[in-house]
Amino acid sequence: MQGKEFEEKNAQRWAAYEQTLDALEKRAQGVDVSGLPSMFREICTDLALARHRMYGMPMNERLNTLVIRGHKIIHRRAGGTWEKLLRFMAVDFPVAVRAEWRLLLVATLTFVLPMLGVALAGFYWPDFSWVEVVLGPEMMGSLDNMYGSSDRQIANLRAEYGSNFMMFCHYIMNNIGIDFRIYAGGILACLGSLFFLFYNGIYFGAVIAYIHVACSTEAFYTFVAGHSSFELIAMVIAGMAGLRIGLGLLNPGRKTLRRSLMDAGRRSLPLIFGAALMTFVAAGIEGFWSAQDLPPMVKYATGITLWVLVIFYLAFAGRRAGGRSRAA
Secondary structure, X not given: OXXXXXXXXXXXXXXXXXXXXXXXXXOOOOXXXXXXXXXXXXXXXXXXXXXXXXXXXXXXXXXXXXXXXXXXXXXXXXXXXXXXXXXXXXXXXXXXXXXXXXXXXXXXXXXXXXXXXXXXXHHHOOOHHHHHHHHOHHHHHHHHHHHOOOOOHHHHHXXXXXXXXXXXXXXXXXXXXXXXXXXXXXXXXXXXXXXXXXXXXXXXXXXXXHHHHHOOHHHHXXXXXXXXXXXXXXXXXXXXXXXXXXXXXXXXXXXXXXXXXXXXXXXXXHHHHHHHHHHHHHHHHHHHOOOOOOOHHHHHHHHHHHHHHHHHHXXXXXXXXXXXXXHO
């Protein structure tokens, strides 16, 4: 094939590729970028053929320029680490949570219902015998030490952990460990994730019941108000991720079991990564804010504000960007 024939054969495809590049360089809205990677590969192949067949310098320079422009566009759109992290938190994570709203409902009820049930049982039957079965004497003593009096709470925390940073590290290790146990339990046909959510619901309910009977409610609620939204919601989302893994095992459909588990794992990753980041934020608040000696109303107002913000974030963040991605 002669150079002129090669150029005439591919002129329309080159022009379409160039128009896409022009639109992206001008940051135009609504550009269909789904075919850009394949178009870029075709242009690279055309450049290699033109050089190998020696079709002349003008064609080689044109194709080389198109390849360079395409590489810059694709590299720019891929973004760096911080840009990807920002997009993940602003768009990908909340969109993934809303896409799995049925799992969100199941995980929330599995955690919240036993927690409320046990807490209410503690209010009406304040008998420490059944609470001790759930918490154990050591945990009850720890609650007495930490929440027995709001006057000694800060001093007791400092004595136990030594510094805010060490408190932060302890909560990171403990809370992220809980989230990943809930997530990993999903491989047991969803039963592990459901069990850990149910167990933690009972455990938290018993803690609330014991606090109301034997400790200072002000010391407890002022401490947990700030970080509770991030910590508890992250636990539920970790359960969602585990349930998604379990459903991949239980319902492979027409896929092989291996492919079904791989796809389920891929869908669960945004959930567990987002839950881990939320738990990291919760540990930061718990270590550096929750133990500060501040007026109770300040802590309550902060806690309520954060609950509202987290719920609105998961409910509405990324809607426009997610819609544009689907349209593209």
